[in-house]
Amino acid sequence: MTITLTLNGKKITDQISADCLLIDFLRSHGALSVKRGCETSNCGLCTVFLNDVPVLSCSMLAARADGQTVTTLEGLQDEAEEFGAFIADQGAEQCGFCNPGFIMNAIALLRENPSPTDDEIREYLAGNLCRCSGYEGQLRGIRAFIDYRQERSRS
Amino acid sequence: MNQEKSYQYVNKPVRKKDAMALVTGKPVYVDDIAPAGCLVVKVLRSPHANAIIESINKDIAMKVPGIEAIFTWEDVPNQRFTMAGQTYPEPSPYDRLILDQHVRYVGDPVAIIAGADEACVNKAMKLIKVTYQVLEPLLDFRKAKDNKILVHPEENWRSLCPVGADNKRNLCAHDSCQDGDVEKVLADCDVVVNSTYHTKANQQAMMETFRTYCFMDMYGHLNVVSSTQIVFHVRRILSHALNISPSKIRVSKPRIGGGFGAKQTVVAEVFPAFVTWKTGKPSKMIFTREECQIASTPRHEMEVSVRIGADKAGTIRAIDVYTLSNTGAYGEHGPTTVGLSGHKSIPLYPRLNAYRFTYDVVYTNVMSAGAYRGYGATQGLFAVESAVNELAAKLHMDPVALREKNMVKEGDVMPSYYGETANSCALDRCLARAKDMIGWDKKYPCTDMGNGKVRSVGVAMAMQGSGISGVDVGSATVKLNDQGIYTLTIGAADMGTGCDTILAQMMAECMECPVDSISVFGADTDASPYDSGSYASSTTYVTGKAVEKACEKLKEKIVKVACQALGCSPDEAEFNGKGVTCLTSGSFISLEDIATRSMCGNTEALEVTESHSSPVSPPPFMVGMVEIELDRETGHVDILDYVAVVDCGTPVNPNLARVQTEGGLVQGIGMALYEDIQYDSKGRLAENSFMQYKIPTRLDMGKLRVEFESSYEPTGPFGAKSIGEIVINTPAPALAHAIFNATGHWFRELPITSEKIAMAD
Numbered sequence: 039m040t041i042t043l044t045l046n047g048k049k050i051t052d053q054i055s056a057d058c059l060l061i062d063f064l065r066s067h068g069a070l071s072v073k074r075g076c077e078t079s080n081c082g083l084c085t086v087f088l089n090d091v092p093v094l095s096c097s098m099l100a101a102r103a104d105g106q107t108v109t110t111l112e113g114l115q116d117e118a119e120e121f122g123a124f125i126a127d128q129g130a131e132q133c134g135f136c137n138p139g140f141i142m143n144a145i146a147l148l149r150e151n152p153s154p155t156d157d158e159i160r161e162y163l164a165g166n167l168c169r170c171s172g173y174e175g176q177l178r179g180i181r182a183f184i185d186y187r188q189e190r191s192r193s
Numbered sequence: 194m195n196q197e198k199s200y201q202y203v204n205k206p207v208r209k210k211d212a213m214a215l216v217t218g219k220p221v222y223v224d225d226i227a228p229a230g231c232l233v234v235k236v237l238r239s240p241h242a243n244a245i246i247e248s249i250n251k252d253i254a255m256k257v258p259g260i261e262a263i264f265t266w267e268d269v270p271n272q273r274f275t276m277a278g279q280t281y282p283e284p285s286p287y288d289r290l291i292l293d294q295h296v297r298y299v300g301d302p303v304a305i306i307a308g309a310d311e312a313c314v315n316k317a318m319k320l321i322k323v324t325y326q327v328l329e330p331l332l333d334f335r336k337a338k339d340n341k342i343l344v345h346p347e348e349n350w351r352s353l354c355p356v357g358a359d360n361k362r363n364l365c366a367h368d369s370c371q372d373g374d375v376e377k378v379l380a381d382c383d384v385v386v387n388s389t390y391h392t393k394a395n396q397q398a399m400m401e402t403f404r405t406y407c408f409m410d411m412y413g414h415l416n417v418v419s420s421t422q423i424v425f426h427v428r429r430i431l432s433h434a435l436n437i438s439p440s441k442i443r444v445s446k447p448r449i450g451g452g453f454g455a456k457q458t459v460v461a462e463v464f465p466a467f468v469t470w471k472t473g474k475p476s477k478m479i480f481t482r483e484e485c486q487i488a489s490t491p492r493h494e495m496e497v498s499v500r501i502g503a504d505k506a507g508t509i510r511a512i513d514v515y516t517l518s519n520t521g522a523y524g525e526h527g528p529t530t531v532g533l534s535g536h537k538s539i540p541l542y543p544r545l546n547a548y549r550f551t552y553d554v555v556y557t558n559v560m561s562a563g564a565y566r567g568y569g570a571t572q573g574l575f576a577v578e579s580a581v582n583e584l585a586a587k588l589h590m591d592p593v594a595l596r597e598k599n600m601v602k603e604g605d606v607m608p609s610y611y612g613e614t615a616n617s618c619a620l621d622r623c624l625a626r627a628k629d630m631i632g633w634d635k636k637y638p639c640t641d642m643g644n645g646k647v648r649s650v651g652v653a654m655a656m657q658g659s660g661i662s663g664v665d666v667g668s669a670t671v672k673l674n675d676q677g678i679y680t681l682t683i684g685a686a687d688m689g690t691g692c693d694t695i696l697a698q699m700m701a702e703c704m705e706c707p708v709d710s711i712s713v714f715g716a717d718t719d720a721s722p723y724d725s726g727s728y729a730s731s732t733t734y735v736t737g738k739a740v741e742k743a744c745e746k747l748k749e750k751i752v753k754v755a756c757q758a759l760g761c762s763p764d765e766a767e768f769n770g771k772g773v774t775c776l777t778s779g780s781f782i783s784l785e786d787i788a789t790r791s792m793c794g795n796t797e798a799l800e801v802t803e804s805h806s807s808p809v810s811p812p813p814f815m816v817g818m819v820e821i822e823l824d825r826e827t828g829h830v831d832i833l834d835y836v837a838v839v840d841c842g843t844p845v846n847p848n849l850a851r852v853q854t855e856g857g858l859v860q861g862i863g864m865a866l867y868e869d870i871q872y873d874s875k876g877r878l879a880e881n882s883f884m885q886y887k888i889p890t891r892l893d894m895g896k897l898r899v900e901f902e903s904s905y906e907p908t909g910p911f912g913a914k915s916i917g918e919i920v921i922n923t924p925a926p927a928l929a930h931a932i933f934n935a936t937g938h939w940f941r942e943l944p945i946t947s948e949k950i951a952m953a954d
Contacts, residue, residue, distance in 0.1 A: 055312075070225040071218025073450075075400045076482040080883035083400060111218035122216025126208050129848035132856065133689025134215025135400040135450030141216060160891045167883070169398050169451055170689050172855030173891040175848075 041104040045069065046113030054100050060086070060093075063100035064110060071111040071138040075167065082166035085139035086110045092146040111138040117145055124183040130175025132168075140166040144180060153184060198843075202701040203911045206848035207708055209694045211448060211687070221448040223420050224479055227406035232261050232476035234465045235314045237304040237321055238488060239296035242330035242558040242876025243342070246294045246323060249304060254320040259313035262472055263321065264305040266292040269467065273349055274433035276459040276490075277525040277563070278423035280664050280725055282353035286365060286524040288345050291434055291463050296325075297344055297522035298560050299876045300488035307468045307476055330558035330876045334494065334519035337363045337555035344522060344556035356528035365520045366528035366554040372608045373547025375500075378511040382502030386583045390576035391942040392925070393870040394494040394519070395863075396880075397565050398888050401450020402485040403461035406477035407469035410443070415470050417444045422456045422686045423726030424716045430459045431466050442466075445717035452688035453860070454564035457728040458490040458525050486881045490563025493530050493554075494519040494870070497576035507590050509599040512539050512609075514577065516552040518569070523561035527554040530564070533658075534573030537812070540610035541577070541620075541654050542599045548609050558876050564728060566857065567921045570657055571864070575943065578653040578926035583939060591637065592652055592930070593628055600624070600654060601814070603904065611662070613809050617904035617914065619840040620654065620814040626902055627652075627816040627838045636820060638934035645826050648833070651931030652818050655922035658810035659906075659915040660731030666806050667736030668722035671700060671743045673751060673791065673799040677784035679704060681740065683715040684724030685732045690917060691849040692732045696740050698845055699910055703744030705770025706784075722802045730813075730915030733845055735805055737910035743803035754797050755782050758790055811906045813914040815839040817858070817923025823935040828950030830866060830932065832895030837923065839899065842906040842914035850916050854899045857920025863889045865925040869944050 042051040045067060054063060061084045064072045072095055075081035084096040087109040111118050118141055125131050125141070140163065147154060147162040154162065159180055160173075168176065214221055251263045269291040277285035292302055304321055308314040331342040345360040352358040357367030379385055405419040415437075421427050424444040432439040449456065465476040480489070500513040516534040520527030535550030565571075585592035601607060603618040628634070631650060639649035660667075670682040681700050687693040693713040701708045715721050724736060748768045755773035756766050765777045772783040782790075791799045820834040837854055844850035867887040871879040880886035905912035925943055933939050938953045 070220035073222075073400070075402075076883045078482070078882045078884045081400065115217055118217045119213065122213065125216055126212035127206075127848075129206070129209060129212075129691065129846070129852045131209065131212050131215045131689075132691075132852060133400065133449060133451040134211070135222065135689075137216050138218035141218070164890045164892050167400065167888060167890060169400055169453070169860065169888060170856045171852050172857070172859035172897060173894060174855045174897050175852045177891070 039101060041101055043103045043105065044107040046109055056101060058100040060095040060098040060100045060103055064095055064108065069110040069112050073135055073138060075136065082143065083136050083139040085142040087142065087146065092143050111142060114145060121145065121183055124186065125176060125179040127182065128175040128179045130171045130179050132170030136166065136168045140168065140176065200702055200911065202698045202708055203845055204843055204847065205698065207694060207698055207846055209691045210697065210713060211693065222401060222450055223404045223406060223418060223447060226447055227477045228408065228475055231406055232307040232309065232468060232474050233311050233314050234305060234307045234468050234476050234478040235318060236302040236464055237306065237318050239299060239301040239303050241296060241325055241327050242299050242332065243328040244296050244325040245328065246296065246303065247326050248324045250322040251304065254317040257313050257317040257320065259309035260317045261307045261474065262468065263317065264292065264467065266290065266294045270436040272436055273351060274430060275525060276430060278426035278457040278459065278726060278728065281429060284354045284356050284528040285526060286358050287351040287353065288523050291467055298558050300560055301522065305464050305468060307472065332558055332872060332876050334517065334555055334557045335496065337557050338553055344558060358528065363556045364553060365524040365556055366531060367552065369551040371549035375511050375513045375547045375549040378547040379500060379502040379513065382510055383505040384584065384587050385500060385502040386580050386587060387500045388580055388583060388941060389496060389498040390579055391496050392494065392572045392575055393943055394491040394562055395565065395868050395870065396486060396491045396886060397453035397455035398886065399451025399453055399455055402480040402482060403489065404479045405461045405465050406475065407465045408475035409469060409473055415442045415466060417442065417462060417466055419444065419446055419462050420449045420456055421446050422452045422688055422728055424686065424718050425684060425723055426726055427459055427462055428718045431462060434463045435467060435470055437470065443719045446686055449686060449688035453566045454568065454728060455490055456688065457564040457726065460489055482883060483881050486886060487878050488560060490525060490561060492565040493527065493562040493569065495534060495572040497534055497573055499576050499580040501580045501584055503584055503588065507588050507595050507598055509542050510546045511548065512542060512545060512577065513549045514539060514573065516573065518552065518554040519557055519562065520554050521557055521559045521561040525561050525563045527562065530569035533569030536610055537570035537656055537658065538573035538577035540607035541601055541656055543601045543605045543607040544599065550609065559872055560878070566860065566918050568918065571922050574653065574655050574922045575925040579929050579941065582926065582930045593624065593633055596624060596654060610812065617811055617842055617906040618814055619902040619904040622902040623814060623816040623838040623840055626900060627818045627836050630836045630898060630900065631818040631820060631834060633818065646822050646824050647935040648820060648822050649931045649934035650818060650820050651927040651929070651934060653923040653926035653930065655815050655919050656812040657730055657915060657919035658812055659734035659909065660807055660810050661729045662810040663806065663808055665725045665729060665731045665735050666723060666804050667731065667739045668724050668802060668804040669696065669736060669740040669743045670722045670800065670802040671747045673747065673788050675788055677788050679706065679711045681711050681713045682721055683713065683736060684721035685736045686716050686727040688727060690853065691846060692727060695733060695845040695849065696737060699737050699740045700744055702911065703741055723804065730918045733913050734909050734915050735807060737913060739803050739805035741910045742805060743801045746801040746803060747799065750797055750799055750801065751787055754791055754795065754799065755787050758782050807908060809908060811908060811914050813839065813841040813916060813919045815919055815923060817927045819927045819931050821928065821931045821935065823932065828947035830947065832862065835895060835897045837899045838902055839916065839920065840902050840904050841916040842909050843903055843912035844901055845911065845913050850901065851899050853916050854920045855897050858897055858924055859889050859894045861921045861924030862894055864943060865928040866944050866946065
């Protein structure tokens with residue numbers, strides 16, 4: 039079947055098999071930041087935005103993205119760099135394999151709720167597993183980023 | 194003692210060199226850089242725990258469009274090898290073939306299938322017809338020794354080292370050692386605890402599963418690009434497995450999506466390597482999460498029996514440990530992990546009248562175990578530290594006071610740690626600080642909250658090593674390039690831990706240059722100097738020292754080239770990072786000019802390779818204390834506060850050391866409370882996905898607080914020891930202790946699930 043979608047601002051039309059998963063479609067179109075960590079929708083590594091809403095691309099058929107807008111970390115490089123620097127300053131990126139999905143979801147959180155509490159952060163990101171960092175460094179990084187943004191908006 | 198030294202780049206929270214590439218999602222992992230058009234490699238796995246393959250019919254499967262090749266046991270060399278990434282000759286027995294007619298666990302490979310894409314490979318896999326002679330499996334590791342069912346009856350099974358292995362007894366290893374007469378001392382003790390503890394075959398569950406791609410290069414060499422901690426061991430193991438010369442194999446690693454020891458064993462590599470070697474075509478193998486769960490290399494399941502005796506005043510006089518370790522179907526890391534269960538637990542209490550440590554490692558028909566962070570010490574410390582807590586309860590003594598009285602202190606000789614002396618040990622300071630941070634005196638043992646919930650505290654201590662003494666080799670090649678920029682080439686593997694960065698910090702300290710002036714490259718068997726690899730908590734301590742040594746020599750060479758320009762002798766010259774000054778004449782030549790000179794009419798290579806190995810393995814030490822809230826009704830445990838105080842010597846990068854600690858604690862919490870491994874009567878694993886195998890989310894770990902009490906290790910680079918493994922060791926015993934303090938029940942089997950706690954009441 040043929041689908042057309044907007045990936046990171048670029049219109050793509052392609053032939054796909056009906057059972058093609060969105061994650062495989064995205065990776066085959068160069069969005070290699072999208073990672074597969076499980077096959078059971080448990081890890082959050084494959085998080086992308088479908089019309090600006092975070093979804094698990096491993097659990098969605100590419101066909102369902104027909105006519106929609108998909109954003110991966112490749113399409114959010116400035117935001118990823120700005121936010122990611124705060125994670126990097128904690129050393130909390132570690133192996134990095136969970137980072138794209140985690141950062142996508144963190145960006146989504148902060149768009150929805152610019153000043154979340156620690157519990158709100160933990161709850162929103164609960165589906166993003168990380169085996170390296172123990173999560174505390176990610177939390178410190180998010181807090182530091184929020185502080186930085188608030189500081190900047192005040193000045 | 195703590196030697197307060199100030200450094201410019203060491204002991205600083207430098208950002209990881211690869212950090213920005215990782216947070217922006219750059220394509221830096223195996224599957225991101227594998228060439229398009231690679232053959233996709235998968236294996237058909239045995240549905241039986243013990244069976245002989247009678248026939249395999251692949252005729253129909255071969256007809257699936259796109260299928261390139263299907264290999265079975267008849268196609269591979271009949272030469273046994275081990276997949277364990279260890280220094281040759283490996284203590285692990287040579288008990289594997291790439292494919293074997295005898296399959297020994299549910300998941301053991303039966304056939305290798307290579308095809309144009311995943312769909313055709315999956316289709317072909319279903320069309321392979323296998324007839325098995327199904328045999329009774331040996332699933333209970335307590336019954337394995339001298340069982341009539343032999344996991345490895347074959348005649349060409351081999352053990353290269355004297356580890357007490359005997360395949361005709363299902364023994365992968367056996368040993369015993371002692372100091373003093375344990376039976377006599379225990380008989381003379383006022384109080385003796387005698388308990389048995391059981392830990393499961395936990396999964397490393399790194400986010401990136403096992404994966405490798407291979408291709409033939411212009412020299413006819415097999416290139417293997419893999420997510421591995423051990424490039425040099427992979428080369429040797431592949432040469433054994435494929436029966437080809439290692440000179441024909443090149444192994445390198447890109448960024449690695451986590452390892453935790455899983456990637457210290459060859460898991461994925463042999464299959465695509467075999468396919469590419471046979472077909473000449475590029476190929477890749479990406480493990481699914483299910484394969485990762487059922488056919489990889491998890492922690493050794495162990496049952497550890499501890500007898501510990503003390504006098505009434507609380508002086509611990511004897512410890513007797515017997516460990517039964519389950520290596521599963523193959524012996525990877527079997528003979529070595531088990532040693533740590535005693536040698537890295539008993540030495541926490543070095544002033545004993547006697548100790549004994551005995552072990553058996555047995556084969557069974559479950560997935561083979563391997564290396565996982567902590568490497569046996571985790572299992573042993575759960576047992577010994579729990580037994581010490583049980584002893585304190587029996588003595589009616591505060592478990593912290595019991596430890597203060599008996600624990601290892603700086604300068605102590607540790608007879609059960611190969612007689613090594615604790616030359617750097619701040620464990621006493623760690624304990625005091627942790628006690629203070631958590632408010633032990635106020636909170637121990639528990640507070641009834643009056644709402645069905647109880648708050649309680651628990652404690653445990655831990656140690657590990659820093660590399661394998663007399664075995665591990667770390668190397669570094671340092672080079673001065675144009676414009677005064679350096680290259681640091683290593684064979685150690687940064688798997689996210691940050692070794693590329695911390696080694697560059699050490700080099701920056703030595704060369705008095707910014708970390709950004711150093712480009713780090715590794716690891717690649719054709720380009721890197723030999724390094725055993727990143728495991729056994731070795732990289733900071735062993736490879737770090739190699740960096741220090743190489744830099745000293747490079748400085749001498751730089752001075753020599755500079756002196757030719759300055760017309761002075763090296764005794765009169767001084768290197769200061771920016772260049773070299775002649776102290777007599779005051780003339781100066783910059784590093785940039787020295788580099789330029791080295792590339793014109795020069796015969797002195799401004800490049801040095803140094804190797805390092807250490808006769809000792811100085812232990813890092815730590816204390817973990819936890820406060821929990823336990824719901825008596827449901828058995829649910831909430832971690833309110835986890836305090837960890839670590840002595841890793843000088844923390845080379847405090848940020849990375851902290852995150853290592855936090856990550857290790859959370860893995861330890863998972864092991865203690867959630868991560869279970871359950872086989873059914875046919876040997877099938879229930880926890881074959883993240884749906885069933887519950888690794889902690891950020892809602893499960895409570896608050897973690899990490900502090901450092903640093904000693905100074907005289908044999909380490911800049912006083913450093915290790916950090917990577919020790920940090921997983923305290924949660925299991927500390928949580929079991931806190932749960933006892935809340936419920937009055939000792940839970941001696943992991944994980945301690947809410948269900949078990951609720952049912953115990």
